[in-house]
Amino acid sequence: MSAGDGRMTFAGGMVFAMLSEAWQAMNANRMRTFLTMLGMIIGVGAVILMLAIGQGVRQKVESTIASMGSNLFIVLSGSTTSGGARMGFGAAPTLTLADAQAIEELPGVGAVAPAAPGTAQLVYGANNWSTSVYGTTPSYLVVRNWTLAEGAPFTESDVRSATRVALLGQTVVQNLFGNEDPVGRTIRIKDSPYLVLGVLAAKGQSLDGRDQDDTVLIPVTTAQRKLFGSQFQGSVRFMMVQATSAGVMPAVQKEMTDLLRQRHRIRQGEDDDFSIRNLTALMNTAATTAQVFSLMLGAIASISLVVGGIGIMNIMLVSVTERTREIGIRMAIGARAADVLLQFLLEAIMISLIGCVIGVVLGVGGAFLIYAVSGFNVVVTPVSIVMSFGVAAAIGIFFGWYPARKASRLKPIDALRYQ
Amino acid sequence: MEQAAAPSSDVIRIERLHKEYETAAGPVPVLHGLDVRVMPGEFVAIMGPSGSGKSTLMNILGCLDVATSGTYWLNGRDVNAQSRDELAHLRNEVIGFVFQGFNLLPRANLEDNVGLPLIYSGTGRAARTARAKDMLAKVGLGQYGRSLPNQISGGQQQRVAIARALINHPKLILADEPTGNLDTHTSREIMALFSELNQRDGITIVLVTHEPDIAAYAQRLVRLSDGLIIYDGPVDHAAPQHLEATS
Numbered sequence: 001m002s003a004g005d006g007r008m009t010f011a012g013g014m015v016f017a018m019l020s021e022a023w024q025a026m027n028a029n030r031m032r033t034f035l036t037m038l039g040m041i042i043g044v045g046a047v048i049l050m051l052a053i054g055q056g057v058r059q060k061v062e063s064t065i066a067s068m069g070s071n072l073f074i075v076l077s078g079s080t081t082s083g084g085a086r087m088g089f090g091a092a093p094t095l096t097l098a099d100a101q102a103i104e105e106l107p108g109v110g111a112v113a114p115a116a117p118g119t120a121q122l123v124y125g126a127n128n129w130s131t132s133v134y135g136t137t138p139s140y141l142v143v144r145n146w147t148l149a150e151g152a153p154f155t156e157s158d159v160r161s162a163t164r165v166a167l168l169g170q171t172v173v174q175n176l177f178g179n180e181d182p183v184g185r186t187i188r189i190k191d192s193p194y195l196v197l198g199v200l201a202a203k204g205q206s207l208d209g210r211d212q213d214d215t216v217l218i219p220v221t222t223a224q225r226k227l228f229g230s231q232f233q234g235s236v237r238f239m240m241v242q243a244t245s246a247g248v249m250p251a252v253q254k255e256m257t258d259l260l261r262q263r264h265r266i267r268q269g270e271d272d273d274f275s276i277r278n279l280t281a282l283m284n285t286a287a288t289t290a291q292v293f294s295l296m297l298g299a300i301a302s303i304s305l306v307v308g309g310i311g312i313m314n315i316m317l318v319s320v321t322e323r324t325r326e327i328g329i330r331m332a333i334g335a336r337a338a339d340v341l342l343q344f345l346l347e348a349i350m351i352s353l354i355g356c357v358i359g360v361v362l363g364v365g366g367a368f369l370i371y372a373v374s375g376f377n378v379v380v381t382p383v384s385i386v387m388s389f390g391v392a393a394a395i396g397i398f399f400g401w402y403p404a405r406k407a408s409r410l411k412p413i414d415a416l417r418y419q
Numbered sequence: 420m421e422q423a424a425a426p427s428s429d430v431i432r433i434e435r436l437h438k439e440y441e442t443a444a445g446p447v448p449v450l451h452g453l454d455v456r457v458m459p460g461e462f463v464a465i466m467g468p469s470g471s472g473k474s475t476l477m478n479i480l481g482c483l484d485v486a487t488s489g490t491y492w493l494n495g496r497d498v499n500a501q502s503r504d505e506l507a508h509l510r511n512e513v514i515g516f517v518f519q520g521f522n523l524l525p526r527a528n529l530e531d532n533v534g535l536p537l538i539y540s541g542t543g544r545a546a547r548t549a550r551a552k553d554m555l556a557k558v559g560l561g562q563y564g565r566s567l568p569n570q571i572s573g574g575q576q577q578r579v580a581i582a583r584a585l586i587n588h589p590k591l592i593l594a595d596e597p598t599g600n601l602d603t604h605t606s607r608e609i610m611a612l613f614s615e616l617n618q619r620d621g622i623t624i625v626l627v628t629h630e631p632d633i634a635a636y637a638q639r640l641v642r643l644s645d646g647l648i649i650y651d652g653p654v655d656h657a658a659p660q661h662l663e664a665t666s
Contacts, residue, residue, distance in 0.1 A: 017538045017547075021527075028526050329522045332483055333583065334511020334539040336504045412510075413484040416522075 015342070022347040025319070036315045037355035039308030040395070044359025044388050045366065046301035051384040052367040054294025056377035061290040065283040067203045067212065069145040071110075071249060072280050073241040075103070075256065078273035093235030094273045097220065099263060100137075100239050106255050108248035113140035114236040116223040122216065123188040124176040131172055133189060133216045135223020135236075143242045151183040151198025154219055162221035166194040170202045171214040190227060194218065240279075249278060308355070309395035316348050316403035327407050328415030341408035348400020349393060356392030360385055429492070430591050430623045431457035431480060436489035438475050438646075449475045451646040452489065459590070462617045463625045464634035464654065466662070467643030473627045476643070477595045480625065481516050482506045494590055511539050515584025517594040521576040523568040523583075529555060530564040533582045540587060554582040558612065574605030581612060585622075592616065594626040598633055610636045631662045 026033040077095040100114040116135035121128055134140070138153050154165045166187065173182050182196045203212040218227065224234060243252045253276055260274050320327070327340055335343075364385075367378040438450040449472045457463055467473045478484040479491065482498060491498040494513050501509065510516070523532045534542075534551035542550070555561050558578040560571070568576055577597060584592055594613070598606035614636050616622045628634050635654060642650035642661045650661040 014538055014541055017544065024526055325522075326524060329524065330535070330539075331507065332481070332510060332516050332518075332522070333536040334507050334587075336507040336539070338504070339507075339539055411484075412482075413478050416483065 014339075015346075018339075018343050018346050019350070021343060022350050025323075025347055026351065032315060033351060036311055036351055037358070039311035040305070040352055040355025040392060041308075041359040041362065043301070043305030043308035044356045044392060045363040046304050047298060047388060047391075048360055048363025048380065048384055049366045049370075050297035050301040051294070052363070052378040052380045053370070053376070054290075054297045055379040055381055055384070058287070058290040058294050059379050060377045061286055064204070064206060065287060066145070068206070068279065068283060069143050069240075069242065070280060071243040071246050072143065072278075073243070073249070073253065073256070074238055074277045074279050075241060075260075076238045076275045076277070077235065078275070094264060095236050095239060095260075096234055097236060099260060100236065102259060102263060103239070103241060103256055106252065106259065108243055108245075108252040108255070110242040110244045111139040111142045112239055112241050113137055113143045114220050114239040115140070116220050116228060116236045118223065118228045120189050120216075120227065122172065122176060124182075124185065127176045127178075129172060129175040131169075131214050131216055133218060133223065133227065135218055135220040135227065137220055140217060140240070143240045146203065147201045148198045149201045150181075151196070154197055154217075159219040159221050162219060162225050164192060164194045164222060164226065165197045165218065167198050167200055167217040168196055169200050169213040169215040171211055172216055173199055189216070189218075192226065246280065249280065253278065305391060305395065309352075309399040312348055312351055312396065313399035313403060315351075316344060316400055317406070319347075320344060320403045320407040323407075324410065324415050324418040327410055328412055328418065331410070331412035332416060337408040340410075341404045344404035344407050345397065345400045348404065349396035352392045352396030352400075353389070356389055359392075360388055363388075428458065429456050430459050430461075430494055431455065431625070432490075432492040433480075433486075434490045436476075436479070436491065437487045438472070438479065438484075439487045449646050450479075450486075453646075453648055455641060455648070455651070457591075457623060457625060459623055460617070460621045461623055461639060462614070462637045463639045463641060464637035465625065465627045465641045465643060466629070466631075466634055470645075471643040472646045473643055474595060477593055477625075477627050481514055481593045482509050483516075507539070511536055512587045513590055515581075515587070515589035515592045517577070517580050517584050517592060517597045519596040519599040521568070521573070521580045521600075523576055523579055525568055528565050528567055529560065529571075529579050532568065532579055533586055535583060536587050550586060551582075554586050555579070557585075558582045572605075574601055574608060577601060577605075577609055578612065581609070581616075585616070590623060592622055592624045592626075594624065596627050596629065598628070598630070606630075606633065630664055634662060 075095065077093060095114070097114055100112045103109060104112040113136050118133055118135075119130060120133045121130050137159050138155060141147070141153055148167070149170070151167070153167060154163070158165055166189070168176070168182055176182070176187060177185070183198060185196050186193045187196060188194070200213070200215075200217070206212050220236065224236075241252070241256065243249045256276055257272070261272065264273055266273065330340060364380050367380050370376055371378045433453055433455050436450055436453040437448070439446040439448045453476065465473050465476065475484070479486050480493075482493070482501075485499070493509060496509070498506070498509070524535065527535070530548060530551045533554050534547040537547040537550065552561065552564055555564055558581055560575055560578055560582070563571060563575070568579065571579070592613070597613075598609055601609060610633060613624055613626070617624050624637075626633075626637065634640055637654055640650060640652065640654045640657045640661060641648060642657070650657055654662075
């Protein structure tokens with residue numbers, strides 16, 4: 001309110017009137033308005049689509065990581081050399097169950113799951129299936145953050161007495177049992193009978209594309225003594241170690257190294273006969289990569305938004321020049337500089353926001369189209385839509401400001417005389 | 420505000436008004452110190468040859484342009500002391516401007532054109548439309564509210580412009596050659612409308628014209644020549660050379 005004149009500065013009625021005038025102005029030159037909007041439409045659509053793809057990749061990576069389990073180390077037994085060929089980590093039988101028990105005693109260690117993996121042929125009735133069989137302990141389920149779809153896990157006492165029991169992954173169940181309920185049935189692994197105690201919940205693909213559900217878990221002792229007996233007596237190929245928190249992981253890694261070197265009587269200067277990998281660190285790298293990927297896509301798409309904004313500025317500048325006389329008329333009958341500014345600003349914002357709405361619709365539609373056609377994981381977050389509107393409004397204001405200000409600074413008499 | 424120095428009885432009071440235009444060749448003086456006083460209810464015609472400064476004077480009186488020096492009181496307010504926004508307010512509520520070229524917005528219908536000043540005085544939509552319809556009816560175009568300016572004749576367009584000038588009940592109508600683009604018959608109708616506004620509603624009117632028969636509708640004549648007033652008095656008493664056509 002300016003002193004004494006009794007006029008409301010930005011009365012709602014005035015803004016409404018200006019909105020309808022902005023609409024009229026846009027309507028007067030539809031083709032031009034549409035082409036101007038197209039910049040915003042493509043920009044917003046691209047941002048929404050790219051964020052949806054990036055977010056989809058990120059979510060996929062993160063859910064895979066979550067399925068892996070958190071705060072994980074993998075401890076591999078050492079390499080061996082056979083006839084000059086180095087066999088790689090896990091080939092030498094250096095890690096034992098006793099090592100696993102000792103590691104479990106360390107502070108900061110939550111659970112340890114030793115693993116003696118191998119491949120074996122499974123038979124049930126007329127069906128047979130070759131898959132990886134993991135000899136492990138009940139801790140494996142804890143460490144891998146894995147639940148059972150039905151049945152019950154085997155216990156420490158099964159491990160102690162090396163009983164022939166098994167937990168089946170979903171893929172194995174499908175291939176051996178079809179629709180039949182496997183719990184309580186007996187399958188044959190390498191010709192010995194194993195009682196199926198339970199079925200593991202589905203976990204999907206790992207980061208490297210392996211089917212994590214194509215597996216069978218049996219007690220580690222059973223694997224060592226009865227299934228893969230002759231190969232590594234009493235040894236495990238690797239173990240998975242879960243730290244109690246992400247913060248203690250560096251300390252736990254050092255303690256494990258010291259403990260294992262001491263237990264394996266490795267002298268100073270000699271190489272470790274085992275190797276410890278921080279799985280979580282690897283996973284975090286993957287997650288960060290996905291995030292950077294997502295940001296890159298968004299950033300590239302944002303460039304088209306800025307280009308769209310410049311298009312708006314360009315057209316608004318032309319519009320101000322074209323309508324100089326109109327501005328003069330408005331000023332002659334009482335429009336203040338602020339009224340003229342607001343009018344052109346509203347027009348720029350309106351073009352920008354309408355373009356944004358269409359862009360969001362096309363972006364979301366495109367994302368679903370990609371999902372429908374390719375099955376690629378896309379995630380449209382409400383945040384990205386809200387953000388698009390904010391950015392579109394900001395672009396309208398930012399790029400509309402200069403032309404609007406130019407219009408509002410015209411002198412009434414100069415504007416009126418403009419031909 | 421210098422209310423004391425400005426007798427509030429007059430609508431227009433200019434003293435020693437000078438105007439120069441800045442050009443590449445240096446300042447070009449247009450008005451050389453004018454003194455004019457217009458009382459409420461007067462009907463004044465300004466005449467003068469091209470380049471005599473009539474339009475410049477009108478633009479200054481209409482607060483569209485500012486004088487180089489001298490003072491101008493409009494309705495008791497010192498125009499030189501007003502901010503840009505206050506000048507806009509004066510143009511909106513105290514003055515109604517009528518142009519030679521009508522200056523209607525081509526895209527807006529007649530109602531919207533007439534109601535346009537009300538947007539800037541913050542009047543709501545319903546009241547705006549109602550008052551615009553009223554005013555259009557007053558100038559005899561009540562049935563054309565939804566038409567666009569290019570769908571009606573020039574005389575009708577000027578009536579619309581007059582309706583727009585009247586919508587905020589101004590004290591003063593400034594008309595810069597309002598009949599310049601109209602034929603004789605239509606000019607008479609427009610002038611009759613001005614006379615009626617002046618005599619019935621008591622609105623002060625200042626109008627610029629080239630034509631003696633248009634000036635004859637006024638009571639008072641101000642004759643400009645080379646930026647100076649060479650006659651200021653009743654139209655009836657003006658010497659023939661002061662009333663002669665100027666273009």
